[in-house]
Amino acid sequence: MSVSSSGFAVRSNGSCQANEVDCGETVAPYHACCPAKSFCPQQYNVDCCPSAENCTSTLLENPQCANETWDLYDNGGYFCCKKGFTGYAAEGSDGCAEPGYTFMSGQVLLPIISSGQVRTSSASITRTLPTSTSTTVTTTPTTTSETHSKANTGPVVGGIVGGVGGAFLITAVAWIWWRQRSSAKKRIDEQISQQGVNLEKDSRAVLPRGELEGYYAPNEVSGATAPGQLAAHHGVSELEG
Structure with a gap:
């Protein structure tokens, strides 16, 4: 928690935290709380001062909360609420409402004058990794001519x-x-x-034979007679007498 050298106190519903200085009750049930090792000599809106001397005049020149993570409000006088709480004003008093609080009649929400810073704490984590055996590989650069030759081997x-x-x-x-x-x-x-x-074979089969053995009929010619037929013999006339 970052603490300024001086600033306005925070309103707490009930008692202050163990690491805070309880500067007393304002309007029941609220108390004014200052960071540890600080002083609250003035009840006017409760100032948190680095010493027992009154520091109100200095704070009014540059209004701020005693803790830079708190939100600053103004209700005719400055006061602070923790981050996530809402400052409001009521008749003759003011306070810080918790998240989910149902506001009553006559309670008015106040605008934030100066928003507190949000800080996230980071924890340092040291991890021991197992030792692994490292292998060194030495490579010989390939010349341009060798690379070109190898590149052309596949196509060839x-x-x-x-x-x-x-x-x-x-x-x-x-x-x-x-x-x-x-x-x-x-x-x-x-x-x-x-x-x-x-x-x-076909040409031999179609040739017609004559009536006598060994003679073949010639082709039909107009007026021709078949030689195979013997001329008609006239019988010898009987001699008279």
Whole structure:
């Protein structure tokens, strides 16, 4: 708790805290409280002074609370409330209402003249971390030429593999085409040869034979007679007599 050398007292509903100086009751049930090791020689709004001498005139030149975390109010005279409490005025008195307090008729909320500072205390925490074995790795910088060479290795290898694969594919396609062409040509030759044999057989089968063995009838020609037929023989006339 930060304490000024002098300042106005805080209103406490009931008794003061153990580390505070109780400067007496103002209006029941409120008491005026000052920080420890301070003096309150004047009951006029209760001043907290660094000594037993009255310091009211000095405080009026620069009004402030005896503790910089308190909020300063004015009700025809300065007084302070702890942070979170609300200063209010009633007929002939003033006080600090706790959070959730229901105000009564005639009690008026007062504006804060000077807001106290909010300080957060931070605790220092020391942690012992387990000792870990550290490994030092030494790396040798790579020169620009080596880096460039390594960077190009992948594309070069990929290009070689791609070229070999392409050549193999072309060779395989050409070989398959040649096999198919040879097979097709062989089938065509066989079909042509078979058709020639069949034509020869058919031509012999359609030639008509003559009535006599060994003669073949010629083609029909207008006016022609078949040579296979023998000329008609006239019988020899019997001799008269």
